[in-house]
Amino acid sequence: MKQTMTLIPTLRETPADAEIKSHQLLLRAGFMRQNSSGVYSFMPLGIRVLQKIETIVREEMENAGAVELLMPALQQAEFWQESGRWYSYGPELMRLKDRNNREFALGATHEEVITSLVRDEVKSYKRLPLTVYQIQTKFRDEKRPRFGLLRGREFIMKDAYSFHANQESLDEVYQRLFTAYTNIFTRCGVDFRAVIADSGAMGGKDTHEFMVLSEVGEDTIAYSDTSDYAANVEMAPVILTKERSTETENPLEKIETPGQKTIEDVASFLNVSQQQCIKTLLFKVDDKYVAVLVRGDHEVNDIKLKNFYDAGSVELASPAETQEILGCPVGSLGPVGLKEVEILADQEVEFLVNAVTGANEEDFHYINVNPNRDFEVSQYTDLRFIQEGDVSPDGEGTIKFAKGIEVGHVFKLGTRYSEAMNAVYLDENGRSQPMIMGCYGIGVSRTLAAVAEQFNDDKGLLWPANLAPYQVHLIPVNMKDDTQAAVAEELYQDLKAQGLAVLMDDRKERAGVKFADSDLIGIPVRVTVGKKAADGILEVKIRKTGEVLEVNKAELAETLKGLL
Amino acid sequence: MKQTMTLIPTLRETPADAEIKSHQLLLRAGFMRQNSSGVYSFMPLGIRVLQKIETIVREEMENAGAVELLMPALQQAEFWQESGRWYSYGPELMRLKDRNNREFALGATHEEVITSLVRDEVKSYKRLPLTVYQIQTKFRDEKRPRFGLLRGREFIMKDAYSFHANQESLDEVYQRLFTAYTNIFTRCGVDFRAVIADSGAMGGKDTHEFMVLSEVGEDTIAYSDTSDYAANVEMAPVILTKERSTETENPLEKIETPGQKTIEDVASFLNVSQQQCIKTLLFKVDDKYVAVLVRGDHEVNDIKLKNFYDAGSVELASPAETQEILGCPVGSLGPVGLKEVEILADQEVEFLVNAVTGANEEDFHYINVNPNRDFEVSQYTDLRFIQEGDVSPDGEGTIKFAKGIEVGHVFKLGTRYSEAMNAVYLDENGRSQPMIMGCYGIGVSRTLAAVAEQFNDDKGLLWPANLAPYQVHLIPVNMKDDTQAAVAEELYQDLKAQGLAVLMDDRKERAGVKFADSDLIGIPVRVTVGKKAADGILEVKIRKTGEVLEVNKAELAETLKGLL
Structure with missing residues (x-):
């Protein structure tokens, strides 16, 4: 493609409302333009990358036995x-x-x-399993569209659905698509993790998110520094590795702590570590109030609490509610003498000896508090968020945190939709059964942004070779120089004939403008047709490393193929 | 693809609400399903055909110098x-x-x-011309969705737009896209005509519709039986080939014609041909009334009348309006003595000698009416619809009519949008000018239906080889026969490895069901693996002709490639 024929509207300035690199660079390099908040046009370079991702997705979905169709918007x-x-x-x-x-x-x-469609067309176990997918535009009226393609209102997804007569069949297809997703993101060249995710209200057992690691990600991943364990931070269990302190238990003592309300205040005032304190929080779990204890340096994980009670909703009680139910302010809560509500404690609270807690009375705390001696709880269990430095839940290595952009999701739906919509089949015995379903999504346009977010430098984008909009950027330095123009034209035709995707900058712009645009666009290899072109010598530059070679015209195609 | 892995829900019965062949067969053969009125899912076979059409469209658009992008819905x-x-x-x-x-x-x-996008990004004549296209879903809330994909509410179009600094550049790109469209529909294998169309209120000079010839088409095409002339029937001019009759003019005579109101009635009552009568109709052209004369056997073409006056609207006056303005009923109108309104006549009226007209008085007509002697008109011009049997407007051959399905449209828009939306560029002299535009559409999903409408027989669909969802339909007669199943599996793998697209019917269905489904689906070549498979002999059947060959296993791939 010649640049005078296409539309690559590069920008010198960073658009004011673009906060992150991928958003800034995809706009600046002319890959996309905003139409309205969260709604974009893919410009000629953008759609080429999009189509490369789609091709990879299609190939891997077909390999996994999924069949393409197209449903309406x-x-x-x-x-x-x-x-x-x-x-x-x-x-x-x-x-x-x-x-x-x-x-x-x-x-x-x-x-x-899809549930309606399959309900109408599939009536017997003989037609199951069935796995279908589509690549289609989706519409979600996000409250706060932001970060360009990462959170838009109109975007492109690959979504797949599988239908099964039994759980084993779902497990098998789930595993096959898990592998397909791993292949897809590997081929896209991104640094990603398959992360154990929350199955939420769906009741599914297995669900994984595929996260591209990035500082701008909205999700936190807890991963092992040595194994392949990774989970959404909300989902990672904490395994017990410590033992109870052997310190001697001292007598319980109530002391005055005027004005000390937070764990930080109290620990500092009493000159103890926060780890020596017990934090007490009142939660409303569905319609019931529960006091939850964690160590002073730990945070309660709502999802673990919700899952423990199999509850519909969990929320922290307000200060007013707390005052009303327990008769004291939030900052003075403690388990000693607390009779009004059930007490649940994180498993590590039980290991504390001579701890500090609130006394359920303003400006007073207890010291030398000992679990099981000074208070009883209904159960000790895993209730806290995992932290960096904790042992990995698989027992291998230490937990670290990273931010991730969710680009894929595989999910065992079960019978959530088939039961609600009466999607049933007749089994071997002629009995009607709800189909068991899985669903599997990839954010295609979001993946484009995630790739751009991972591959860039201070000059612009750095496309991996198999996603780049073109493989070679051919730049005649001066289009007014007849020799350069002729050599460039000859090379353009020749490289295209050899199967290379070439973008040629045939604009009559200054060399500086062309090179800056080329760096911004980020095609992997640049061929410069300059003064030595008359002698059949061209400059080849690797965008990523900056490495420069001089190559003879006759050897150019082979050299480029070797580099790509 | 194996049929047990995909979803091809064939139907024995013709769906009640499907009126035309393509709609019936695309449903029966499982290519699509309706979701709601005018809204369809493309099933696995359907999307494969759709993607083949899209590939042809993309290749020809790229060849024509158009660049792909993707705008939002x-x-x-x-x-x-x-x-x-x-x-x-x-x-x-x-x-x-x-x-x-x-x-x-x-x-x-x-x-x-697109006008907004180009307005924002293109500021100089140096960046023109620019031709862009997309393949995108469109939404139109049709009053009466019908004929399946032919008139839907959500459908797939290729739409292209070109931007120019001068008319010559538009003319050139228009011609290039005209050629691209000709190539596209030729490659799709359909019998089509590029037809001169009405540029309507757009003010453009050139516009062509690409029509697939079909009895179910909603448009009538007037075409020459010997040249390549073709026009929407509304657009075809009538050329004068007759001369004025040399018959002697008789004296004007008013006669009683009790109860005779229509041309048919009067001609029959007076025993003259309808061609000897003058039909007089009162039209309202914008705010003015005009009496229009045509020969008794001709029909007034509103569009010619509208174009003659360059009017915004043209409609036939109601009987009440006619009575009020001319003081007589519609069936008695005539030009003799008519003073109230302007009279305009079709060019062929002037050739009549001793004609019959109404006398502007109920139950009376004039005979021996002679134009220019008995009445004056403001102008004789071409005002009637062309008819079958007329000389072709290019002077070559005779006009015939055909029905057509509009699958493409190329249109010189001019500055309609650029002026309204202020899409201007700076010309060589630094002056601001509105861009000159063209637009070019292809109904991609409609083309799929048009192909199905042209290629079918009483057993089902007959896909042209380059649009067929698969090239070869491989049918083991009895999947419970181990030899047949094994040979079929071997052939399936082998043919796929040789680059052929194979659909294998691995269902445990009766042979009759498999063959009927195969005919319905319409893949060009069927390979049957039957009893002779044990001896390495297979049956190859051409779907279109019914021709059957016996082929040795070793020669199968070559034979199939030869046939396709």
């Missing part, structure tokens, strides 16, 4: 009403009415449509 | 308000509000978005 409300999500999805689901006043949703996801 | 109302179409498009444009109550249109077309 315009989805009748009835489907969403059947699943119940018409009412629960909230304002993220964009809705409209047609000319006959019938309600529709714009597809935010396609569980309802 | 979610389009802010402001763009449409700038062009004015927010107000004029009517209920076909689907509209919605986001969570902040901002208005959006779902893209029915993308003139507004």
